[in-house]
Amino acid sequence: MKEKRFYRIRRFFSGTPALGWLLGAFGAVLLESLVGDPFSEILGLPKIPVLFGVVIMLKKPALIPGAFAYVLLIYAIPVILFTRITAKGMNWMADKLDKMPLWFSAALHLLVLYFTLDLWAQVSDYRLLLIKLMLIAIMLTLSLNVINGYMGEFSCSHPGFMALGAYVASVFTVGLFMNDRLFGHALLPAGIGQFLFPIGLILAGAIASIGALVVAIPSFRTRGDYLAIISLAFMFIVKSLIENLEVVGGPRGLSGQPDWATLPTVFIWAILCVWTINNFVESTMGKALNAVRDEESAADAMTVNTRKTKMIAFMFGAFWAGIAGGLLAHVLRYINPGTFGLQKLAEVLAMVYFGGLNSVIGSIVGAVGFNLLSEMLRPLEIFKWIIIPVLLILVMIFRPTGLIAFKHFDIREILKPKLKMKERV
Amino acid sequence: MTFTFFFQNVVNALQWGSFYALIALGYAMVYSILMLFNFAHGDIFMVGSYIGFGVATGLLYLVTSGFIPLPHWLVLVLTIVISMFLTSFVGVIVERIGYRPLRNAPRASAAITGLMIGIILETGNLALLGARRLNFPSLIMSRTYEIGGVFVTNKKILVVLVSIGLMLALDQFVRKTKWGMAMRAMSYDFVVVPLMGVSIDVIAPLTFAIGSGLAAAGGVLYGIAYPILDPYMGILIGWKAFVAAILGGRGSIMGAALAGFLLGFIEIFVAMIFPSTLRDLIAFSIVLAILTFRPYGFFGKPYSAKLRL
Numbered sequence: 001m002k003e004k005r006f007y008r009i010r011r012f013f014s015g016t017p018a019l020g021w022l023l024g025a026f027g028a029v030l031l032e033s034l035v036g037d038p039f040s041e042i043l044g045l046p047k048i049p050v051l052f053g054v055v056i057m058l059k060k061p062a063l064i065p066g067a068f069a070y071v072l073l074i075y076a077i078p079v080i081l082f083t084r085i086t087a088k089g090m091n092w093m094a095d096k097l098d099k100m101p102l103w104f105s106a107a108l109h110l111l112v113l114y115f116t117l118d119l120w121a122q123v124s125d126y127r128l129l130l131i132k133l134m135l136i137a138i139m140l141t142l143s144l145n146v147i148n149g150y151m152g153e154f155s156c157s158h159p160g161f162m163a164l165g166a167y168v169a170s171v172f173t174v175g176l177f178m179n180d181r182l183f184g185h186a187l188l189p190a191g192i193g194q195f196l197f198p199i200g201l202i203l204a205g206a207i208a209s210i211g212a213l214v215v216a217i218p219s220f221r222t223r224g225d226y227l228a229i230i231s232l233a234f235m236f237i238v239k240s241l242i243e244n245l246e247v248v249g250g251p252r253g254l255s256g257q258p259d260w261a262t263l264p265t266v267f268i269w270a271i272l273c274v275w276t277i278n279n280f281v282e283s284t285m286g287k288a289l290n291a292v293r294d295e296e297s298a299a300d301a302m303t304v305n306t307r308k309t310k311m312i313a314f315m316f317g318a319f320w321a322g323i324a325g326g327l328l329a330h331v332l333r334y335i336n337p338g339t340f341g342l343q344k345l346a347e348v349l350a351m352v353y354f355g356g357l358n359s360v361i362g363s364i365v366g367a368v369g370f371n372l373l374s375e376m377l378r379p380l381e382i383f384k385w386i387i388i389p390v391l392l393i394l395v396m397i398f399r400p401t402g403l404i405a406f407k408h409f410d411i412r413e414i415l416k417p418k419l420k421m422k423e424r425v
Numbered sequence: 426m427t428f429t430f431f432f433q434n435v436v437n438a439l440q441w442g443s444f445y446a447l448i449a450l451g452y453a454m455v456y457s458i459l460m461l462f463n464f465a466h467g468d469i470f471m472v473g474s475y476i477g478f479g480v481a482t483g484l485l486y487l488v489t490s491g492f493i494p495l496p497h498w499l500v501l502v503l504t505i506v507i508s509m510f511l512t513s514f515v516g517v518i519v520e521r522i523g524y525r526p527l528r529n530a531p532r533a534s535a536a537i538t539g540l541m542i543g544i545i546l547e548t549g550n551l552a553l554l555g556a557r558r559l560n561f562p563s564l565i566m567s568r569t570y571e572i573g574g575v576f577v578t579n580k581k582i583l584v585v586l587v588s589i590g591l592m593l594a595l596d597q598f599v600r601k602t603k604w605g606m607a608m609r610a611m612s613y614d615f616v617v618v619p620l621m622g623v624s625i626d627v628i629a630p631l632t633f634a635i636g637s638g639l640a641a642a643g644g645v646l647y648g649i650a651y652p653i654l655d656p657y658m659g660i661l662i663g664w665k666a667f668v669a670a671i672l673g674g675r676g677s678i679m680g681a682a683l684a685g686f687l688l689g690f691i692e693i694f695v696a697m698i699f700p701s702t703l704r705d706l707i708a709f710s711i712v713l714a715i716l717t718f719r720p721y722g723f724f725g726k727p728y729s730a731k732l733r734l
Contacts, residue, residue: 154533214713222720225462229671230716232664233709240706342660346540353537385548389541393523396538400530 015419016083018092019097022112024079028117032074036123043070049224050124051376059360060381064405069263094417106411114267121263128263130375132331135270136324137367141351142277142360145337148349149405150281151313152293154224158321159349160238163340164211165204165322167331169243170254171198171355173330180256182249190258197260201269201326208322209315211238214316220307235345242337254329261330269327273320278360278409280316291312350392356402360409364404430573434697435690440581440650442689443588446682447643448666449518450595451636453673453681457612458625458632461532462670464539465519467663468546471656472515473641474561475550476646477508481562481645496582501564501653505587505645509638516637517630524629543660550656558655561648584646591642592682595635608632667714672722680724686711 016024036048050057052075053067083090097105123126140158147155175183177193190374211234218230243251280286281295288309290298300306329335347370355366373391377384395403448470453461462492463469482502487493488500495503525537566729568579599605611628619625647662669688673680688708695707716722 046605148533154536218713218717222716225456225671226720226722227717229668230713232668233713233716235707237713238708240709244706296603342664346544349537349540353534357531357533382548382551386545386552387542391540391550393538396530396534396541397526400534401526411524 006167013083015087015091017090017094017417018109018149018415019112020083020086021079022109023086023090024082026112026116026119027082028075028078029116031078033119036074040066040070043067045070048123050126051372054376055379056242058377059294091417094415095147098360098416099411102412103302105415109415110271114264117267118263123341129331130137132261132266134371135266136328136331137351137371138364139270139273139320139324139327140188140348141355141363141367143317143324144348144352145357145359145363146281146289146313146317146320148352149359149363150286150289150293151310153219155215155231155317156229156345156349157212157234158234159340159342159344160231161208161211161318162322162325162328162344163242163335163337164208164236166335166340167248167254167320168207169200169204170257170329170335171222171248173197173201173258173260174254174256178256178258179208182247182254193258194260197265197330201323204326205319209319209324210338212314212318213311216311219310219314223344235288235340236394239337239340248249248403251334251337253334253338255334257330257335259333259334260329261327266327266331269323272365273323274360277316277320278416281406283358285312286308293328350388353402354392354395356399356405356407358401359405359407360408362402362404365404430697431546432573432575434579434693435577436577438693439585439686440605440689442686443584443691444643444647444662445666445669445688446592446685447639447646449673449685450592450678451640452670453678454608454636455631456670457592457678458615459524459528459676460615461524461563462539462662462667463519463524463633463636464499464536464667465523465542465546466539466636467659467666468543469515469519469637469659469662470640470643470644470647470663471550471654471659472506472546473637474654475554475559476511476515476641477504477645477648478559478561478654480504480507480511481564481648485486485562485564490573491606504564505642508645509641512644513634513638516633519637520630520633524633525626528625532709543663547656547659554656556656558653561652561654563652564649566726571589574637580650584650587642587646591639595639596679598635604628604631614732624670630651668709672712672715674722674724677722677724684723688731701721 032048033248040046040048045056045063045066047066049070053071056067057064080125097108117131121131140162144155144158147153171183173193175188176181176196177190179186215227215231215234219227222230242248248254281289288299288304290304291302291304292309296306299309325340332339351366351370352363353366354370355364356362373388377387380387399405440704448466451466451469452462455461455466481500484500484503488495493594495519519539519542523542523732524535527535527538565579565583570577570579607618607623607628608631610621610623611625615625648657665688666685669684670681672688673682691708691711695711696704699707
């Protein structure tokens with residue numbers, strides 16, 4: 001029986017609710033921040049391994065036992081012990097939370113998650129940057145999944161939307177609040193800029209979604225390959241347009257964005273993005289998207305307004321892509337038109353199809369997995385770009401729609417207390 | 426704008442369009458059979474160019490060291506033919522590992538595999554040969570003729586003539602031979618035709634092989650015209666040829682060739698009239714406008730909305 005394959009392993013881990021895992025992870029990260037430094041010294045490591053020791057293992061094979069022991073003693077064993085020991089208490093707490101309003105319980109879990117990430121990121125700036133980029137990647141992947149997964153088009157215009165968002169947000173912050181050689185003196189004091197930053201981001205998303213109309217309107221008459229070309233042409237046009245706009249730096253790019261995309265900001269935007277997109281795809285409109293994907297004429301016959309549906313989906317996806325672009329510009333603090341080219345397109349597409357179509361959780365897994373993989377394999381240099389494509393090809397061959405496709409993302413289901421798996425007869 | 430200036434640009438556009446047309450043919454052929462775009466095709470063009478580099482260097486070495494005395498024109502012909510032959514195997518391998526396992530999968534998955542194979546080809550090239558750029562050996566002496574004030578190099582004539590010749594040969598192959606008939610039948614219906622004893626496992630690799638061979642010819646000619654090779658040279662030209670293939674009408678072979686030339690003309694003439702930095706902007710705006718008003722390309726037929734999505 002297939003179900004029995006990993007039965008023992010699954011049973012071993014099954015009794016702990018999400019709260020237990022989160023608190024366990026928090027405990028492990030706390031342990032690392034307390035004793036990580038002396039501990040890595042004892043094990044002969046130069047510093048705390050930033051990415052679970054994988055980078056160090058690939059760089060210096062002599063340190064493999066040390067890094068392995070570190071990961072085992074700091075992360076694996078404490079987390080497993082903690083979750084096993086407290087499983088009962090955690091289930092009791094999860095049960096209590098389950099009876100409270102959902103927003104409260106979700107907020108509590110997110111708070112624990114945030115503190116875990118924050119503490120984990122305090123060890124090095126590299127981790128901080130990685131987490132920010134990962135959260136932005138989640139937003140991008142989700143917003144592309146709305147178009148490519150839920151609506152079933154093959155849109156290649158995402159880098160274009162990102163570029164629009166990134167430039168609008170950058171012009172907003174740099175132009176209004178910074179002394180810059182391109183835009184002259186600051187018009188407003190930088191102190192209030194931090195609070196107006198969300199407005200800049202929303203503006204970025206709005207401009208990106210207006211740009212999406214260029215792709216959405218031709219999509220009324222055609223789809224599939226022709227739409228792929230139209231969106232590709234849109235991407236080239238945006239890139240070329242920015243290259244020719246000397247006002248925003250042309251091909252040299254735009255720099256000097258203020259450091260306002262801090263971890264809490266990016267985290268809140270990412271959560272907002274996941275929340276709204278999940279609500280969107282679970283709504284009637286989301287079902288209409290699926291209907292348009294599966295059979296457009298049938299959807300039309302069932303009173304789905306296909307034009308409105310397509311337009312909203314494109315604009316909605318582009319909105320979040322624009323915001324993600326704006327955040328990316330403020331995380332990197334330098335953008336140029338080359339950032340938003342064919343390479344970005346391949347990356348975003350890979351994340352969507354790796355994680356899984358038509359699934360919010362798949363997008364999250366895809367974005368996080370792809371980013372982690374790509375950072376962990378960095379010491380392999382160019383061979384990284386052979387291993388990752390091979391992995392993706394294997395995923396495509398064995399699971400053509402991605403790792404976790406066509407799954408509902410039900411927050412209540414995830415947070416509820418877990419009972420131990422019973423022996424099945 | 427004088428007349429000679431105009432014709433000078435016509436010559437340039439013909440040469441530039443030849444590359445697009447040769448690559449777009451490969452996209453269109455694969456599409457007509459499998460209804461899939463081979464996104465690794467731009468990189469197959471790159472591989473073809475590198476194979477051409479290897480073959481040309483080897484042959485020139487043999488000639489100069491006096492092993493086999495060959496006239497110069499024969500070296501050129503042999504380089505093109507051998508590179509086409511060798512690169513067609515690359516196409517067959519790509520089909521075997523990237524497309525055959527995914528024949529019944531959603532089409533977008535195959536597109537992703539194609540993209541990833543493209544990245545593997547680029548990186549593999551980078552790993553094998555390093556990041557330095559290679560100089561394509563000069564196979565023919567550059568000569569410039571002046572015809573009524575228009576300067577034409579013999580390389581340009583060669584590029585245009587060879588690519589038009591290859592296109593005519595392909596046309597004859599598809600229309601006159603038995604294999605060509607099988608390919609046409611397969612593009613008509615790939616579900617029923619295999620029941621008639623024409624195996625798709627033979628026709629699909631054949632299509633990939635021919636498409637890759639044409640791309641390799643394009644690569645060698647590109648190397649002759651612009652003798653600097655780097656591993657990423659296939660990306661942009663490949664995507665643009667993909668645009669041309671769609672513009673011609675998907676699956677239409679002659680449409681792809683004509684649209685390739687058209688794209689070349691658009692790009693060269695935009696660069697002639699406007700500053701050259703605006704080239705992509707205006708060229709793609711024209712493409713966008715064409716597709717908005719004629720969504721099925723020039724020679725494509727309006728299919729039903731759903732194919733194999």
